[in-house]
Amino acid sequence: GRLPQGVEWAVHACLVLALLRPDEQLPAQRLAELFDLPPAYLAKVMQDLAVAGVVVSASGRHGGYRLAAAPGELTVGRVVRATGLAEALFVCTEIRGRGPCAATPEQCRTPCAVATVMRRAEMAYLEVLDAVSLADLPVPGGRAAAEQWLTAHVHRVKERS
Amino acid sequence: GRLPQGVEWAVHACLVLALLRPDEQLPAQRLAELFDLPPAYLAKVMQDLAVAGVVVSASGRHGGYRLAAAPGELTVGRVVRATGLAEALFVCTEIRGRGPCAATPEQCRTPCAVATVMRRAEMAYLEVLDAVSLADLPVPGGRAAAEQWLTAHVHRVKERS
Numbered sequence A, B: 001g002r003l004p005q006g007v008e009w010a011v012h013a014c015l016v017l018a019l020l021r022p023d024e025q026l027p028a029q030r031l032a033e034l035f036d037l038p039p040a041y042l043a044k045v046m047q048d049l050a051v052a053g054v055v056v057s058a059s060g061r062h063g064g065y066r067l068a069a070a071p072g073e074l075t076v077g078r079v080v081r082a083t084g085l086a087e088a089l090f091v092c093t094e095i096r097g098r099g100p101c102a103a104t105p106e107q108c109r110t111p112c113a114v115a116t117v118m119r120r121a122e123m124a125y126l127e128v129l130d131a132v133s134l135a136d137l138p139v140p141g142g143r144a145a146a147e148q149w150l151t152a153h154v155h156r157v158k159e160r161s
Ligand code: FES
Pocket: A091, A092, A093, A094, A095, A096, A097, A112, A113, A114, A115, B008, B012, B140
């Protein structure tokens, strides 16, 4: 399942990756060290981000994570969606079609009023998050400290695959 | 943990309870039958609603659930909050205070920028849901069918505890 703190981890990780130069990537193990998090759990969150195209993961000796686009082009909304927001917010299992008072197939041709209001709320939620990019947020512990730490731990790549 | 479909079940159940007269209550077992749901899982959702003061549960031979207030006074937002929305949306574990680049206690006196934007989104989400009451939504399978079924299955109480 989805980690409750997955969003927090994902956004904080992306804010650090936003400090990397184009030829740099950060190994998963280092990212876990930076936040003192269990590597296996963080890896799951990062994998979701990779599947959603928010980060790119390069394997091998010089492998690691980097953002898939410039920080100003990646919204918090995209990061949050990647962590499985929709499933966490609301799931419609067409309950209206069950039991002795079930809605008819005809009635079910239009979306359920409950699902409709839930989707409207989800859109309002994402609208706030889509208006904020990774470039709009400060690095919580301070940019200088993070950059210094990164200098000692990033991998530099000669060639981009 | 929280059921992903908890919100759907909770709102649909409340829409049916909204049809009860002041002296009626619906046994938990009947509610599960109405939606053809596993009673134990639905009971968990209804318990959350009771704890949040959205429904009232009376025990005993004539026991059952009813809404804690008039349908027009109970918003969808209240029902959704009751199912553990906040934990599902976002949990801050103060990750900024961890690891080699941790924010200082001084930096942590103000809320984290990540938590702040997440809270703003949550407020926009709830604002939509708080503008809709149970009286604003139709009963998905139709009011007539539900009222007829209820007539045969509600408990009538002489006295209110
Ligand atoms: S049937 Fe799924 S929300 Fe109504």
